[in-house]
Amino acid sequence: MINSTLCYLERGGEYLMLHRTKKRRDANAGKWIGVGGKFEEGESPDECLCREVKEETGLTLTGWTPRGIVTFVSSEWPTEYMHLFTSDSFSGVLRPCSEGELAWVPRAKVAGLPLWAGDRLFLDLLERNAPFFFLKLEYEGEQLVRAALNGEPFPL
Template sequence: MLKYTIAFLKYEDKVLMINRQKSPWQGAWNGIGGKLEAGESPTNCIIREVWEETGIRINDPVFRGLVTWNPDHEPAQGMYVFVANVQPEELINLPRATREGILELKSVSWLLSEDNFGTVPTLRFFMEKVLDVRHEQPADYHCTFNGDDLVHTEIRNLPEMTTFELMEQK
């Protein structure tokens, strides 16, 4: 089981992002998420993390795959990726500072721009496919790093475990 979760909260053509206050990737825009607690499923973790970091309750996050990475030739690490839609009334008082960072709506085109160096470097690799819940199947978006440099990416089929089994696993 992986240690982390991340969610992209969508409203129209925008995504609620956080400019990270802490490392890793301090100062970069990223999705909302965090570490799984003992005995917690990835789905329950992302519901809890979104609530703790934003004050927004999501009930049915959609599992969109995994983002895995090999940092400096170490064993692979990774996170479960989810997407959820939010309503405008949940997005009041933005931008807003929290203990984790600054929350703000960002357009998908801004996030995916090749000229944008303000996001976590893996986002441009997987975000467009993750957000396309109608046409793209969940996958393992694998990244290899050399230090902080993203040196290789590949899209892999998910392991044999079904999405249902993965989300219900304790």
């Protein structure tokens, strides 16, 4: 089982997105996602969040909002508990990322990028400013086959 963080940094109607193109064995290869990564031993979600954002972007978070916990169940990868955050409070200078290309993308255009189907569901929840949520996503290969929001079936 994996614990991870994912953050969508916000700036003037844009999200900072990462196009995953550089890692050899990458479950997210070719997809656009927010920034974040796996917990290190002993880290809390906020410690992991701040470290991963700094490592991947060069930016230092000065504030953030926990938005939900997303459980990924996959036929190909270990189960993952992802702690989802947004932030519009950060400082520093954006630098290149070793895992792919970073780009500020207008929020209205994010849905047109190559995304995981489940990411579309939680991005919609973010756009609707949903209260803190638990979202379970079940995949067979790259196909999203089931979703549940706060324990109830959620339409795909």
